[in-house]
Amino acid sequence: MSYVVYLAAAALGLSGVLLFRRPRNPLVLSTSVAITLGALVFLCSAPLTLAAVNDLTGIPNFGAPLTYGMITAYSCALLILLTHWRGGSRARVRRLVLRSVAAYTLLVVAIIVLFAHADADTERLRDLDTYYANTPYMREMILLYLLGHSAATLVMAAVCVRWAREVTGLLRTGLRLIVLGAMVDVTGFQLAKYTAVAARWTGHDLDTLSTNVAPPMASLAGLLCAAGFVLPRLLPSLTAHWRGLTDYRRLTPLWSLLRHVSTSPKPPTSWWDLPPTRLHWREVCIHDALLALAPYFDDRIRAHAHAAALRAGASPHQARVTAEAAMVTDAARRAAAREAPLDRPSAHRLHATEASGTSDLVELSQALHHPLPPAARREDTARTTPEPEEPHVA
Numbered sequence: 001m002s003y004v005v006y007l008a009a010a011a012l013g014l015s016g017v018l019l020f021r022r023p024r025n026p027l028v029l030s031t032s033v034a035i036t037l038g039a040l041v042f043l044c045s046a047p048l049t050l051a052a053v054n055d056l057t058g059i060p061n062f063g064a065p066l067t068y069g070m071i072t073a074y075s076c077a078l079l080i081l082l083t084h085w086r087g088g089s090r091a092r093v094r095r096l097v098l099r100s101v102a103a104y105t106l107l108v109v110a111i112i113v114l115f116a117h118a119d120a121d122t123e124r125l126r127d128l129d130t131y132y133a134n135t136p137y138m139r140e141m142i143l144l145y146l147l148g149h150s151a152a153t154l155v156m157a158a159v160c161v162r163w164a165r166e167v168t169g170l171l172r173t174g175l176r177l178i179v180l181g182a183m184v185d186v187t188g189f190q191l192a193k194y195t196a197v198a199a200r201w202t203g204h205d206l207d208t209l210s211t212n213v214a215p216p217m218a219s220l221a222g223l224l225c226a227a228g229f230v231l232p233r234l235l236p237s238l239t240a241h242w243r244g245l246t247d248y249r250r251l252t253p254l255w256s257l258l259r260h261v262s263t264s265p266k267p268p269t270s271w272w273d274l275p276p277t278r279l280h281w282r283e284v285c286i287h288d289a290l291l292a293l294a295p296y297f298d299d300r301i302r303a304h305a306h307a308a309a310l311r312a313g314a315s316p317h318q319a320r321v322t323a324e325a326a327m328v329t330d331a332a333r334r335a336a337a338r339e340a341p342l343d344r345p346s347a348h349r350l351h352a353t354e355a356s357g358t359s360d361l362v363e364l365s366q367a368l369h370h371p372l373p374p375a376a377r378r379e380d381t382a383r384t385t386p387e388p389e390e391p392h393v394a
Contacts, residue, residue: 008219009042012226026093027084031229034077038222041070045215047125060123065115068145069108075152076104081229082159107148114141129193130207133200142197150190157182160228174232181224188217244275247358251282254365257332258289279358286361290353295341296331299348324350325367 012035043049050063079100083093118137120128132138157179164175196210305326309319327346352360 005042005046005215005219008222009039009046011223012036012039012042027081028233030077030081030084031233034074034081035226035229037070037074037077038226041067041074042219042222044070045218050125051123054123061115061120061128063125064120064128065111065141068111068141071145072104072108072111072148075149076100078152078156078225079104082156086159086163104148104152107144110144111141114138114144127207127211130196130200130210133197146190146193146197150186153182153185153190157186170232170235174228174230177228177231178225179228181221181226181228184217184224185221189214189221192217241275244279247362248275248279248282250362251279251286251358251365253368254286254328254361255282257329257368258286258293261289261292261332261335283358283361287353290328290350293328293331293335295345296334296339297327297346297348298330298342299327299346301330302327302346302348320351321363321367324348324352325364328364329368 044053044063044067050067053063053066054060080097083096083100087093114137118132118135118141120132120135120138122131124131129142133142160175160178160182164172164179167175192209192214196206196208196214199206302323306319306323309322310316314322327348328350350364352364
């Protein structure tokens with residue numbers, strides 16, 4: 001059981017680290033704090049951790065108020081995060097945050113005081129809630145932390161349900177994940193705990209709900225809520241990185257053709273650079289190389305390839321891209337062979353160098369996969385092969 005809980009803690013902790021990039025942003029900070037506290041809750045509640053804390057302090061069951069205090073702080077952090085997420089005037093946000101902090105600070109103090117007055121000398125690592133369900137002060141402490149967590153969860157779910165009706169896209173998806181996580185928490189963790197404790201009060205034994213059902217449900221709920229908070233903020237960034245990596249790879253044919261152009265700078269990047277950075281430098285190098293090849297651009301190559309592509313059934317757009325790819329390929333071949341630039345190079349400006357964004361460069365790069373149309377190749381061969389001289393008549 002400890003290893004499952006540790007896995008959930010690691011997943012939550014990683015999410016918090018990924019988000020913690022702009023600590024001065026209240027929303028980012030509150031999100032990272034809430035997710036990190038959730039990770040600490042799972043870390044502290046694992047039986048191995050509880051045993052280590054009890055041994056370290058020399059106080060039996062000291063891990064219980066520590067875990068309950070963490071759960072209470074996590075509940076408060078969820079409310080604070082929701083307050084920042086909803087926004088509003090600075091005064092209103094500050095007022096709501098202070099109220100949440102004050103209420104849950106008092107709850108943490110109450111948990112500590114109740115534990116200090118309780119008689120809990122028998123160490124219980126997995127079934128403390130039910131074992132001490134009828135013990136004075138421990139009973140109240142257990143009920144307090146459950147009620148505090150329930151209040152925060154229900155408020156969070158209610159706010160997210162109302163807010164989800166007003167928004168769309170990733171934000172709505174994130175809110176629905178939070179609501180789903182809250183419902184799993186309420187029904188799978190809290191209801192199981194309440195039922196098991198109440199069963200002890202009435203002389204029955206439903207401890208398995210508290211020891212075997214509640215922990216995995218709490219882990220699942222925490223992961224769902226974390227995904228709901230992280231998704232709207234992290235997914236756009238991950239999508240941008242993935243798009244950058246895809247475009248970077250799709251530019252490989254064009255870069256392979258142009259990388260040996262002498263005036264083309266080599267990208268000053270390293271393997272740890274993010275995909276958008278690598279893509280930016282590849283674009284810069286390709287643009288510089290195309291500029292250096294401009295004296296070799298031949299309008300006849302482009303015209304022949306364009307006409308051949310149209311005859312083959314290509315659309316005007318596809319024919320233009322194919323023709324420009326043929327002209328760039330020919331120019332790169334001439335430059336590599338150290339031929340002299342053309343006396344009258346083409347004045348045509350490549351669309352990929354005129355348009356903004358990467359999509360047109362990628363399209364030009366992908367066009368290099370297709371061979372030069374046969375008609376254009378025959379015309380190019382006829383143009384580059386010198387005609388035999390007529391015999392001299394004496």
